[in-house]
Amino acid sequence: MKPHFHRISGYLQNSFIIRHQKEPYFRAGWHYHPELELHYVVKGKGLRFIGDNVSNFEEGELILLGQNLPHSWRSKEEDFENTDQIGTEAIVIQFLPECLGTDFMNLPEAHLIKHLYEKARKGIIISGTAKMKLVSLMEKALVVEGLDKLVILLSILSALAEADDVETIASFNAFYQSHEAETARLNRIYSFTMANYKRELSLEEVAEIANLSITSFCRYFRLMTKKTYNDFLVEIRISHACRLLVEDTLVTEMVCFECGFRNVSNFYRHFKRVKGYTPLEYKRLFLVKKII
Numbered sequence: 001m002k003p004h005f006h007r008i009s010g011y012l013q014n015s016f017i018i019r020h021q022k023e024p025y026f027r028a029g030w031h032y033h034p035e036l037e038l039h040y041v042v043k044g045k046g047l048r049f050i051g052d053n054v055s056n057f058e059e060g061e062l063i064l065l066g067q068n069l070p071h072s073w074r075s076k077e078e079d080f081e082n083t084d085q086i087g088t089e090a091i092v093i094q095f096l097p098e099c100l101g102t103d104f105m106n107l108p109e110a111h112l113i114k115h116l117y118e119k120a121r122k123g124i125i126i127s128g129t130a131k132m133k134l135v136s137l138m139e140k141a142l143v144v145e146g147l148d149k150l151v152i153l154l155s156i157l158s159a160l161a162e163a164d165d166v167e168t169i170a171s172f173n174a175f176y177q178s179h180e181a182e183t184a185r186l187n188r189i190y191s192f193t194m195a196n197y198k199r200e201l202s203l204e205e206v207a208e209i210a211n212l213s214i215t216s217f218c219r220y221f222r223l224m225t226k227k228t229y230n231d232f233l234v235e236i237r238i239s240h241a242c243r244l245l246v247e248d249t250l251v252t253e254m255v256c257f258e259c260g261f262r263n264v265s266n267f268y269r270h271f272k273r274v275k276g277y278t279p280l281e282y283k284r285l286f287l288v289k290k291i292i
Contacts, residue, residue, distance in 0.1 A: 016095035016153055018141050022086045025075035030190055035094040036120055037065040038156065039073075040135055044088035046075040047194075047239050050123045051170025052226065054235040056243050062131045064160060066120030067097065069170065074194060076243075091138045095153065112161035119168065128165030185210055186224065197236050198260045203229065237261060238274045245283045252279050 017035075026044060041061045048057040049072045050065065057073060065071055075088055097105065097117055105114055126134060134156060141152045192209045193201070206229060207217035221229045241259040244250055250258060256267035271279050 015099045015150065016093060018091070018093045018138070018149075020089075020091050020142055022089045024085060024087050026073035026088050026090075027075070030070060030072045030187060032068045032070045033094070034067050035096050036067060036117065037071075038093040038134070038138070038160075039063045039065065040091045040138055041073075042089035042091060043086075044073075044075055044090070045243065046073065047236065048073045053123070053170045054232075054239055055169075056239050062126045062134060063169070064116075064120050064124045064126065066117065066123065069121060069123055071123070072190075091135075091142065093138060093141065093153075093156070100150070100154070113157050116157070116161040119166075122171065123169035124160075125167045125169060126160070126163055126165065127167075128163075130159055130163035130165055133159050134163075189221075189229075193233060193236060197233060197240070198258065200260070200262065201233060233260075234270050235274060238271055241267070241271065241279065242275070242282065245279055246286045248283065252283075255279065 026046060030049060039062070041057055041059050043059050045056070045058045048055055048063075049070070050063070051069055051071075104110060137152055137156050137159065141149055141156070144152060188209050189206060192206065203214050203217065207214045210217050210220070212220060218229065221227075221232070225232060237259040241255050244255045244258060245252070253264055256264050259267075261267040261270070268278060271277075271282070275282055277285065
């Protein structure tokens with residue numbers, strides 16, 4: 001999908017932005033910006049789109065996004081029905097690479113940070129003791145002012161650069177420049193798919209949403225995303241299936257139909273192809289990790 005450019009405000013009084021957001025649900029559109037972003041989910045579950053990756057997220061997840069990496073977080077469907085409640089909470093830090101001065105990156109002591117910024121182009125999930133340290137620093141950054149805030153930012157960058165428990169998310173080829181018309185078109189496709197993935201969707205329907213012929217739509221979607229629309233739809237359905245499997249409230253056959261698949265064998269085939277495990281293996285693997 002084509003992301004839209006997002007201009008972040010607030011730099012007149014600050015060299016970087018930090019906010020503690022509490023909302024009924026995560027609803028940001030598919031977007032990108034020149035700032036790096038450190039995003040900690042305090043509360044909430046759903047799907048996240050980062051570059052060419054579609055995956056589940058849940059509370060406690062800490063992610064660093066590189067410059068111009070397209071991303072979006074979308075809450076579970078039921079959260080959109082409870083608009084009078086706070087269903088999501090996140091601490092977000094956004095900063096430009098040169099926020100500490102144009103000469104900072106040329107200092108010999110900053111060589112690890114250069115490497116960090118390059119790695120962040122694919123998005124990074126941080127876990128383990130590094131995550132615990134970073135979350136504590138982010139919480140402190142919310143309440144301090146002046147030089148103390150800059151000191152904490154330096155500590156955050158140092159902890160990120162030295163973190164070992166990290167995992168990259170997307171590939172390098174996931175970013176494309178866009179203009180407003182393409183952004184609007186792909187956001188329509190995105191929103192329509194998320195609202196209707198549980199039922200059978202035809203290419204005719206989606207192509208009509210995009211105001212294209214079926215042939216033009218298929219060519220357009222592959223050009224923009226480097227995957228077919230059917231692959232994209234399957235990824236969304238499998239991600240929802242993963243969440244239902246680990247919640248363990250439905251038998252596997254019911255998970256299959258709840259996520260939009262029409263027969264169990266097809267569900268098992270797609271699940272194994274996308275995740276590398278059968279649904280039962282995936283559930284067992286998660287339960288073992290949870291116990292450990």
